[in-house]
Amino acid sequence: MSARAASRAAVPPPEAKASRRQILDCAARLFREQGYAAVSLRDIAAASGMKAGSLYHHFVSKEEIVAEMLNIGVQTVFGEVRRAIEAAGDVPAAHLIETAVRAHLRSIFEFGDYTGASIRIFGHVPARVRDATIGERDAYERYWVALLARGARLGDLRGDIDLTLLRLFLFGAMNWALEWYKPGRLDLDGIARQLGEIILHGAAPVRAPPANRRVRRTGQTAKP
Amino acid sequence: MSARAASRAAVPPPEAKASRRQILDCAARLFREQGYAAVSLRDIAAASGMKAGSLYHHFVSKEEIVAEMLNIGVQTVFGEVRRAIEAAGDVPAAHLIETAVRAHLRSIFEFGDYTGASIRIFGHVPARVRDATIGERDAYERYWVALLARGARLGDLRGDIDLTLLRLFLFGAMNWALEWYKPGRLDLDGIARQLGEIILHGAAPVRAPPANRRVRRTGQTAKP
DNA sequence: GTCTATAAAGGGATAGAC
DNA sequence: GTCTATCCCTTTATAGAC
Numbered sequence: 001m002s003a004r005a006a007s008r009a010a011v012p013p014p015e016a017k018a019s020r021r022q023i024l025d026c027a028a029r030l031f032r033e034q035g036y037a038a039v040s041l042r043d044i045a046a047a048s049g050m051k052a053g054s055l056y057h058h059f060v061s062k063e064e065i066v067a068e069m070l071n072i073g074v075q076t077v078f079g080e081v082r083r084a085i086e087a088a089g090d091v092p093a094a095h096l097i098e099t100a101v102r103a104h105l106r107s108i109f110e111f112g113d114y115t116g117a118s119i120r121i122f123g124h125v126p127a128r129v130r131d132a133t134i135g136e137r138d139a140y141e142r143y144w145v146a147l148l149a150r151g152a153r154l155g156d157l158r159g160d161i162d163l164t165l166l167r168l169f170l171f172g173a174m175n176w177a178l179e180w181y182k183p184g185r186l187d188l189d190g191i192a193r194q195l196g197e198i199i200l201h202g203a204a205p206v207r208a209p210p211a212n213r214r215v216r217r218t219g220q221t222a223k224p
Numbered sequence: 225m226s227a228r229a230a231s232r233a234a235v236p237p238p239e240a241k242a243s244r245r246q247i248l249d250c251a252a253r254l255f256r257e258q259g260y261a262a263v264s265l266r267d268i269a270a271a272s273g274m275k276a277g278s279l280y281h282h283f284v285s286k287e288e289i290v291a292e293m294l295n296i297g298v299q300t301v302f303g304e305v306r307r308a309i310e311a312a313g314d315v316p317a318a319h320l321i322e323t324a325v326r327a328h329l330r331s332i333f334e335f336g337d338y339t340g341a342s343i344r345i346f347g348h349v350p351a352r353v354r355d356a357t358i359g360e361r362d363a364y365e366r367y368w369v370a371l372l373a374r375g376a377r378l379g380d381l382r383g384d385i386d387l388t389l390l391r392l393f394l395f396g397a398m399n400w401a402l403e404w405y406k407p408g409r410l411d412l413d414g415i416a417r418q419l420g421e422i423i424l425h426g427a428a429p430v431r432a433p434p435a436n437r438r439v440r441r442t443g444q445t446a447k448p
Numbered sequence: 449g450t451c452t453a454t455a456a457a458g459g460g461a462t463a464g465a466c
Numbered sequence: 467g468t469c470t471a472t473c474c475c476t477t478t479a480t481a482g483a484c
Contacts, residue, residue, distance in 0.1 A: 034348070035259065035260070035261060035347075035348040036259075036261075036262075037259060037260075037261030037262045038260075038261045038348065094428050120347065123259075123344070123403055124258070124259035124262065124348070155429065156428060156429070157427050157428060157429075158426075158427055158428065158429055161418065161421070161422060161427045162418055165410075165415060165418045165419070165422075166418075166422060166427050168397075168400065168401070168404055169397040169400075169418075169419055169422060170397075171400060172396045172397040172398070172399065172400025172401065172403075173392075173393040173394075173396040173397045173400075174396070175396065175400060176392065176393075176395060176396025176397075176399060176400055177392070177396065178347075179347055179396075180392055186389075191389060194385065194386055194389045194390075194393075195389070195393055197385070198385060198389075198390060198393060198423060198426070199422060199423075199426065199427055200426050200427055200428040201425075201426040201428055202382075202422070202423065202424050202425040202426035203381050203382055203385045203390055203423055203424055204318050204380060204381060204382065204424040204425055205379065205380070205381075205382055206430075
């Protein structure tokens with residue numbers, strides 16, 4: 001993201017007006033909480049400490065506000081996941097997947113409202129806004145495609161698993177957390193660990209044990 | 225829902241006005257496609273072949289329309305899942321989970337728009353509507369809680385898996401399909417089978433002993 | 449049971465004063 | 467850069483004719 005920052009517009013130049021970002025902060029929070037259509041420009045303006053008309057000094061329309069917010073949201077989670085993966089170094093793909101899951105979840109719940117709003121309202125914004133922001137989302141999805149393809153190539157993923165479906169199931173399990181996760185009740189790392197464990201090894205007890213494998217029965221309850 | 229119609233309430237009594245259901249049909253389709261706030265009563269009326277004012281002969285408010293639609297959606301998927309489970313009879317819990325997944329996905333994509341709209345817009349409706357419909361959703365969730373608890377009791381699920389998280393991940397993976405599934409491109413049964421396979425047995429090859437995980441494991445993968 | 453007409457409120461967007 | 471004032475349109479909801 002660093003080399004092509006200008007052409008990708010991933011990070012606004014530091015000269016950008018502070019209020020522009022401040023408005024986006026408020027918009028992201030409101031969109032995340034209430035959805036796109038339910039939030040009016042008057043709401044965003046009030047949350048930003050100004051009047052509705054003043055918004056038009058910073059943005060040309062409501063659609064521009066939401067489009068920029070959506071892009072920042074995807075770029076945020078993309079950046080966090082990529083950073084976590086690169087920091088993980090050369091480890092088994094299975095571990096990379098758990099790392100990516102943890103970074104994705106962290107982005108959703110610990111890095112402001114952009115990512116959460118981005119996920120929740122993307123399907124509800126006008127088609128024009130979707131078209132204008134689909135590119136950033138595709139870039140992020142392609143990163144996961146490559147991540148899973150690498151795992152399959154190295155033999156860390158079963159050959160009979162559809163990688164497209166695996167990715168979509170993962171995204172679903174993670175993004176749906178927006179509908180139930182409340183900070184403080186459950187540990188984010190624990191959630192990431194459980195999801196990684198289930199996705200990689202399954203929720204069922206170990207299947208027919210291979211040749212030299214001990215059967216682990218610890219924690220299993222006997223049939224009544 | 226007025227009466228405890230057959231205690232299942234999945235289907236309204238035949239005496240109910242036809243137009244009432246017809247209006248709900250149109251509302252469900254529009255809500256599913258565009259979200260709650262983006263659909264006006266004029267839109268619903270036009271799709272129903274009438275004018276906005278006429279809707280008030282059947283419903284007292286937009287909120288009543290959406291609340292009833294939400295309840296029908298949940299009751300539909302609940303009824304389908306329960307029917308599938310009861311038809312499956314006495315089989316291993318692992319098989320029941322795949323059966324429930326298939327029924328849930330079928331309800332979303334093959335039984336009209338109620339279920340899909342119900343899932344997509346629940347988080348975006350006014351709090352009053354959520355409060356008025358949360359009971360039906362809880363009933364459906366409790367059914368899954370019991371299903372998974374039964375699997376754990378019978379030893380078909382690992383003891384170290386958090387059943388609450390497992391359920392939430394499953395719901396996420398299934399419900400998120402609304403954001404990507406297009407009829408005709410992928411087979412619903414195939415999707416259900418893959419999700420069941422991943423959730424139960426994992427996407428990684430059979431777990432290797434801690435030490436020598438670089439060993440080739442050709443032929444070890446069980447083909448379903 | 450559906451219509452037209454309309455009320456009352458709020459939506460996005462613009463113009464011009466300061 | 468923010469304000470007030472306003473335009474024009476849409477929204478939910480109501481009233482009463484047919």
